[in-house]
Amino acid sequence: MRRSYIISCSRDLFRAFDSTRRPERNPVTYSCIYNHKFVEDMGIFSRSSISRKSKDGMKIIATAFLGVMFGFLIGISFPSLSITKVSLPTNFLPSNGISYIEEKGSTIATPDSHKSWSSSKSNDSSSSGPVDKSKACFHSFIYYIWVPSNPRGAERLPPGMIAAESDFYLRRLWGLPHEDLTSQPRYLVTFTVGINQKENIDACVKKFSENFTIVLFHYDGRVTEWDEFEWSKTAIHISVRKQTKWWYAKRFLHPDIVARYDYIFIWDEDLGVEHFNAEEYIKLVKKHGLEISQPGLEPNKGLTWQMTKRRGDLEVHKITEEKPGWCSDPHLPPCAGFVEIMAPVFSRDAWRCVWHMIQNDLVHGWGLDFALRRCVEPAHEKIGVVDSQWVVHQTVPSLGSQGEATDGKAPWQGVRDRCKKEWTMFQSRMANAEKDYSKSLQVEGSSNSTATTI
Numbered sequence: 001m002r003r004s005y006i007i008s009c010s011r012d013l014f015r016a017f018d019s020t021r022r023p024e025r026n027p028v029t030y031s032c033i034y035n036h037k038f039v040e041d042m043g044i045f046s047r048s049s050i051s052r053k054s055k056d057g058m059k060i061i062a063t064a065f066l067g068v069m070f071g072f073l074i075g076i077s078f079p080s081l082s083i084t085k086v087s088l089p090t091n092f093l094p095s096n097g098i099s100y101i102e103e104k105g106s107t108i109a110t111p112d113s114h115k116s117w118s119s120s121k122s123n124d125s126s127s128s129g130p131v132d133k134s135k136a137c138f139h140s141f142i143y144y145i146w147v148p149s150n151p152r153g154a155e156r157l158p159p160g161m162i163a164a165e166s167d168f169y170l171r172r173l174w175g176l177p178h179e180d181l182t183s184q185p186r187y188l189v190t191f192t193v194g195i196n197q198k199e200n201i202d203a204c205v206k207k208f209s210e211n212f213t214i215v216l217f218h219y220d221g222r223v224t225e226w227d228e229f230e231w232s233k234t235a236i237h238i239s240v241r242k243q244t245k246w247w248y249a250k251r252f253l254h255p256d257i258v259a260r261y262d263y264i265f266i267w268d269e270d271l272g273v274e275h276f277n278a279e280e281y282i283k284l285v286k287k288h289g290l291e292i293s294q295p296g297l298e299p300n301k302g303l304t305w306q307m308t309k310r311r312g313d314l315e316v317h318k319i320t321e322e323k324p325g326w327c328s329d330p331h332l333p334p335c336a337g338f339v340e341i342m343a344p345v346f347s348r349d350a351w352r353c354v355w356h357m358i359q360n361d362l363v364h365g366w367g368l369d370f371a372l373r374r375c376v377e378p379a380h381e382k383i384g385v386v387d388s389q390w391v392v393h394q395t396v397p398s399l400g401s402q403g404e405a406t407d408g409k410a411p412w413q414g415v416r417d418r419c420k421k422e423w424t425m426f427q428s429r430m431a432n433a434e435k436d437y438s439k440s441l442q443v444e445g446s447s448n449s450t451a452t453t454i
Helices: 057-076 195-205 224-228 245-252 278-287 348-358 366-373 411-453
Strands: 004-008 015-017 083-084 099-103 115-116 187-193 212-218 236-239 263-267 292-297 345-347 383-392
Touching: 115 195, 187 195, 187 245, 187 278, 195 224, 212 245, 263 278, 263 348, 278 383, 345 348, 348 366
Parallel strands: 187 212, 187 263, 212 236, 292 383
Antiparallel strands: 004 015, 083 099, 099 115, 263 345, 292 345
């Protein structure tokens, strides 16, 4: 099939030439930057810039005929291109000569509102002679990228350049990037801390091997005092005054940020770890298939729920018996599918779900423990307490001191009141969200039924 191309030059010179002269697969619009008249073997079409009047009718007829033929030739010269924009001032043309075109039948996925930027570089190996640089046209294709499967907001990037996940690995400011990391910890542990619990946190951190990244969230703003510990020099310190661990977790532990870690520990600062070993804990979690877990609690210290009480004769337990009437179903919290929020441990997949459930304004996390079961299935098998690796809850009300005295109440009382209110609010939001979802299913089902009937 013979195809013609149009060359648009800076002085309105147009030349039509046969596609057999150039081996490109698709017709392309070229932009030239030279001001020469073409006097080769192909015909030259030109139009005088000076309007002339003629009394000779034959000249008028001939001119009209040539105009019609010229337009016809242009129209048939582009069987596979729809030119949206061609003309650009030559002084604005870059060295690669970009033209804005829409290529029909392109295999590049683009939204309707986007066109394809293209310019192509021709392979002149089949040309009869060397190309004069002064007469070179721009012809290299650059497609406008749009990949719907990319993360939201990154659709314009080539997939091979997407870095959708990150980590807390520390890197050097010198050398080669691939030589930065001598190790890549597989687990993450975070503590929300104040300086008064410095010694206890030091004891906790020593229970975690080098296979753990350590992150400290400082709610009192005092960070430099931790420099006395050698491990603190490689820990991640994040300081925002008077915030809770769930506030920090929502803002700094996005699932894509912690995606490198198999398990994420989100712990309070007042835990005694004399009988705890992190590596052994991980082994038991994997052995028993726990996606959400916590270490057992010393039975004689600050217990709230039977489920989290350590059992001396077991490695792990997943179900318990609570007070009469507390469990409507033995597979539901607090009899099963339940851990407390003081020392939870999440698998990577479970944390991705839990993170989305954390409410931005409900910073204490009360009520979250009863909803964790929604993130794993079956919850009564994948949520449990590790008995053989246990801790002591020291019940130090350090965060309460960060509150403010209002209406004659002590600072800690205001904090506790807020916790209770948040618990009620969380339960109400979950119930309303479930109702809304149920209604949407009913509406969708009704619509489908109506459509089927019609």
